Amino acid sequence: MKNGGEMAGLNVLLVDGDRVSAAQHTALLEGNGLRVTRAESLARARILLEAGRYDVAVVMAELPDGDGTQLVAPRNGGPPVVLMTEHGTVRGAVDAIRRGAADYLVCPVAAGELCEAASRAAAASGAPRETQGGPDALDGLIGADLRMAKVFDLIDAVAAARTTVLLTGESGTGKSLVARAIHRRSPRRSGPFVEVACGALPDTLLESELFGHVKGAFTHAVSDRPGKFAAADGGTIFLDEISTASPQLQVKLLRVLQERQFEPVGSIETRAVDVRVILATNHDLAAEVEAGRFRRDLYYRINVVNIELPPLRDRPGDIERLAAHFLQKYQAEAGRKLRGFDGEAMDRMRRYAWPGNVRELENCVERAVVLCRGATISRDDLPPSVARPGEAVLPKDHAAQSSGLKEAMTLPEKHLIVAALEAAGGNRQDAAARLGINRSTLYKKMKKHGLL
Ligand SMILES: Nc1ncnc2c1ncn2[C@@H]1O[C@H](COP(=O)(O)OP(=O)(O)O)[C@@H](O)[C@H]1O
Ligand SMILES: [Mg+2]
Incomplete structure (x- = not known):
């Protein structure tokens, strides 16, 4: 065991109502030189915690007389708590850690995992927790x-x-x-x-x-x-x-x-x-x-x-905020000072579904900063898939004007490929996956459409 030296001698209160698992956990802890006192219920654990001093409590969430998480409640002078559970859930883990549990383990635990969690908790107790950043x-x-x-x-x-x-x-x-x-x-x-x-x-x-x-x-x-x-x-x-x-x-x-x-x-x-x-x-x-x-x-x-x-399409309220953030970033990189997005451009961006999510939005803004000739980013500076949704897939006028069916039929393919590449931020593997074709097929098609 790597930090056996640091662990030896730690006083552990093991709170576990199941005799078999308690015996296993005791063996794991004692095998690494920790001293174990066992409580088989919440009530008993509370009595022992009043009476003695422990470096760390290892507590099963499922106890015969209630939820072991109750022992996590920050008490004056109480030991840090490593919570264990038979049925790990996200909620459980998050609740436990938010309430102040030092760690959350899902059974069955391995010797190293349990002993390290216990000694880490003991060592870290008293260390201040991080404070939260801004709201958004x-x-x-x-x-x-x-x-x-x-x-x-x-x-x-x-x-x-x-x-x-x-x-x-x-x-x-x-x-x-x-x-x-x-x-x-x-x-x-x-x-x-x-x-x-x-x-x-x-x-x-x-x-x-x-x-x-x-x-x-x-x-x-x-x-x-x-x-x-x-x-x-x-x-x-x-x-x-x-x-x-x-x-x-x-x-x-x-x-x-x-x-x-x-x-x-x-x-x-x-x-x-x-x-x-x-x-x-x-x-x-x-x-x-x-x-x-x-x-x-x-x-x-x-x-x-x-x-x-x-996905970004489920939080449209963030589109404008993210766009402004990326605009700051890329205009600084390009050494430009732009006024922002005009109403139409922002409207298009808000309506677009962003299959490539924030990455696609970031690429869109980066591209717009480069293309933009005036002081404000307009719809024309946006990629076609964003600026003219729908047309990218079926370009109506084009199809009618072009010389033949065959040529007209290749246009949607080209547009789809361009849209997929844009959505994937230029990543061909990703674009191919989006189109449901393999990468070499995509490569051939890009060549055919003069996209390489
Ligand atoms: N909420 C966000 N705020 C700011 N930038 C973000 C946000 N989400 C993603 N990004 C940016 O979008 C790009 C893609 O994010 P990334 O973390 O690589 O996504 P994923 O790993 O899910 O594919 C990165 O450049 C990242 O910095
Ligand atoms: Mg990633």
């Missing part, structure tokens, strides 16, 4: 919509603990930004923040990218490489597009989430890391589980706290 912005995240306010609230609530966080939402909704905000507001902020785009690498490479490898593990492994988990030690690792993980990788992820341990590819030596894991996906993971493509146990493990980013 948080660490570069803009949003005044009620749903975004909830997102900010969740970020704030979960930042302090090491709880795994799952970010869901369409591409471009701000998942990467949220992951950084959580890290920056956590006690790990001075540690590394390591981001891995899991979808961008083939399985075999991804495994060694994450866990490292030893020299000779495979053909191109000419030297030892520590990998991203090792690089994130003491900080946060952000695994983007997690639904692409292969079954083999899912097993390894499960282990590192449970025990904070792994073996580099080709090595039998186990490494321990202290990382907070944040994951993101724009797929419906529950559906992936039902389809048998994603492990159920891993899903439960990563779905402790789920922060869902709403």
